[in-house]
Amino acid sequence: MxxxxxxxxxxxxxxxxxxxxxxxxxxxxxxxxxxxxxxxxxxxxxxxxxxxxxxxxxxxxxxxxxxxxxxxxxxxxxxxxxxxxxxxxxxxxxxxxxxxxxxxxxxxxxxxxxxxxxxxxxxxxxxxxxxxxxxxxxxxxxxxxxxxxxxxxxRAMQAITTHDAFIPEGSKAKPVEAVTIGAGAIWGDVYREVCVRAGRYVQGGGCLTVGVAGLVQSGGFGSFSKRYGLAASSLLQAEIVTADGLVRIVNENQEPELFFALKGGGGGTFGVITSLTLKTHVLPKTFGAVFAEIRANSDDAYSGLIERAVSFYSQSLFNPNWGEQLAFRPNNALAISMVFQDLEQAEAERVWAPFFGWVKENSDKYQLASDPVVLAVPATSFFDAEFLKTLPGVVETDSQPGASKERIFWASNREEAGQVIHAYQSTWLSEDLLGAGSKADLSRALFEASRHWSVSLHTNKALAGAPENVREAARNTAMNPAVADAFALLICAAEGPPAYPGVHGHEPDLEQANRDAARVDAAMNALRSRIATNGSYLAESNYFQTDWQKAFWGENIERLQKAKRKYDPENIFSVHHNVGEVD
The missing domain is CATH 3.30.43.10 (Uridine Diphospho-n-acetylenolpyruvylglucosamine Reductase, domain 2)
Known part of the structure; x- marks a missing residue:
């Protein structure tokens, strides 16, 4: 990234x-x-x-x-x-x-x-x-x-307990399978307990070292959100310490407005969550991934490749089975990093065969950087550290002395550790852009934006194409309702390596950062000049966003502000772009 x-x-x-x-x-x-x-x-x-x-x-x-x-x-x-x-x-x-x-x-x-x-x-x-x-x-x-x-x-609050029959306090609802997670747990630990050991699935983040509580409070996407929805939508109950020092158990029946605020209203804003209980789901038979890079030999050819990719996505991948990224780069390359669930490897290969076949038929214009990789594994193995370590280049391990062998992270996340952000912008793209009359405009916008900087469609970070109950559950969170009607979150971002001001030899490159930021601005301006955009995802957004309240929460902002005034009237919990902040 x-x-x-x-x-x-x-x-x-x-x-x-x-x-x-x-x-x-x-x-x-x-x-x-x-x-x-x-x-x-x-x-x-x-x-x-x-x-x-x-x-x-x-x-x-x-x-x-x-x-x-x-x-x-x-x-x-x-x-x-x-x-x-x-x-x-x-x-x-x-x-x-x-x-x-x-x-x-x-x-x-x-x-x-x-x-x-x-x-x-x-x-x-x-x-x-x-x-x-x-x-x-x-x-x-x-x-x-x-x-x-x-x-x-x-960090020390890492207990993870699975439940065969969980009922929130004060609720008359039927019991459901669930998991209660301490606020210090990270998603890699949760997946190991729920998916590998308990044989269930819980919707969490894609990065294994992301904290559970922060992700849920931002709304929370994972690789398979097109099928299982937001992490916040799975929240059944939370234990939270509010600004008055009270320890509260909140759910849909007990203090429902605070409970609503925790489902996407932003972390560090309404109190300190100490534990959460999330609904778990039936584990699919498989998880898998598709990786490929296609290079075009001219701008005209690349424009055609983008059109073909958008059309292929709308026809074959715009459904609950598929998630993750299509990236469009200034060097006329299309990078494919997609995941799937509940498909056998042969099924996934058949889905992609028409697209890769078209690329090969047009070898005078396009070249595959290498053979495409299509891999499916049993779902119980997808988060299993020992299994993942047998796949070359997929994960790395914690190299600290005495570290558990189960402490792994995706190798692709290595560059993010200690990063210095130069620019970061995101916006949701409506499913209307996949319509017959709009796909050409979308394709042209992606091409024009990619002349300045890489832009990525994170198809799992938007819920159009998901089952209707998943979309409706998202509308019952604090997130901008636009998330339910968007097919992808477009991200355009730049970062530098680990650095810190004042440390000779390790200072951030401010000139490079400014150049990168200007190019990201240019890319997003090019995109917005051609197509409508709608809102942004709080956790992956522009620090300098001017319309941030509308962008992050849409019509939910007034409800969130009311909850903030009730539970933290003196703004004890104050972070950048929290609902109690003045524009």
Whole structure:
């Protein structure tokens, strides 16, 4: 994937946006970059013991001695997402040029229970200390870190319990199969327990090291969302600590407005989730993938390839079996990275045969970079670490001493660990664009955009083509309802390698970042000049989005703001682009 100048404690970088609560005299005196004075940390230590600790920032050694062994070792480790996730001072993304840079909290609460979280929330509220919350630490918007804050780190809360018959508290609904997950769990762990060991499926994220709680609160897509929907749609119940320090059990019957807000209203906004219970599904017989790259020898040929790909998608792949990406690149290449569920390998090959056959018939215009890969595996093996490690180049393992052999991550995610975002924009594309009268416009828009930068259709991150019950369930979440009528989320983004301002030899390339951002802008402008776009996905969106409330939540924004005023009137939980923020 290709993914805008860091926010530092320096005049060269932009400040955090002003929130509604700050404008009205927010109780939080410790705004970003400003330590709260005279904080009685010892009082919190009396309650939490060694679960409260000062944060040790690994990058401090790099700022002091950028050529030292400690700094070399640090930058040699940051491509391992587990190395980043296991340290409370680090985030999976190091920053966004022009927006923010990862900053350490003053202290961390290594929470092991909802009561630990409540103690931290009460202390922060009473002492005017800014809060940050981190589970997986994957926020592109910088929401899981804040300088001088008290960090609530849920990493240790990783319990995963499957249920044969779960009924939410206070509900008269029929029991369903479900899984209860601690807020610190990551999706790789959940898939191992649910899919490999329990023989069920749970809809989660595509990246194995993404945190469960953050994904659900953003709405949450996975590779197979065209069949199983949003992660938020599967939410049956949550345990959450709100700004008043109360531990609440919320579901459709108990505090339904808060429950609704947790289903896509944004993480770090309404409280700290400590556990979630998600509905599980029947595991399909297979999961699989198709990989190919096709190169065109001229612009005219590439335009024709895009038209053919759009037509093929609308006729053969626009259904619950298929998900993931088609990428259109400036070098006139089409990259295919698609997944499927519940098809045998021969069935998947038959689906693609007409398209690959057309490419070969037109070999004077198109070349396959290599033979297409079509692979189906038993669904119980798809998330099995030992099986995946037998497939060359598919996964990598946590290289830290003593790490569990089950700690794997997709090899394709390696470049994202420690990344610096240069630009990131996304928009949903309506299913109407796949109609007979609109496909030519869509194809031309994709071609024009790809003259500037790569653009990718993430077909699993939109729900047109999914079963109607899946689409209706999405409309019952806080996400922009446009998600149910879109066939794909188009993403255009750029990123650089791990870097940090002020660390000699490891500083971000600001000139390159600005060039990349300009090209991403040009690509998106070209696209929008030809076709209508509608909204954006909160978790994968532009930090500088101007119409963000409408884009992320559409008509649901007023309902979310009402819930925010009720459960967090002083904006204790404040992150970039949260529903309590003023434009």
């Amino acid at each position: 290709q993914r805008r100048d860091f926010l530092l404690a320096s005049a060269a970088f932009l400040p955090f946006p002003v929130t509604l609560a700050q404008a009205q005299g927010n109780v939080l005196s410790a705004t970003a970059g400003t330590p709260a004075p005279n904080v009685p940390w010892a009082k919190l230590a009396e309650v939490l013991g060694d679960r409260l600790a000062p944060v040790e920032w690994p990058l401090a050694k790099c700022l002091e001695q950028p050529d030292g062994e400690a700094c070399r070792a640090f930058f040699g480790s940051v491509s391992n997402p587990y190395f980043l996730g296991d340290n409370p001072a680090l985030t999976q993304t190091f920053g966004w040029v022009g927006a923010w840079s990862a900053q350490p909290s003053a202290y961390v609460v290594k929470a092991q229970s909802a009561q630990d979280v409540a103690a931290a929330v009460n202390f922060a509220r009473s002492n005017g200390v800014r809060l940050a919350v981190k589970g997986g630490g994957h926020s592109y918007q910088g929401c899981s870190n804040s300088a001088h804050s008290l960090l609530i780190w849920t």
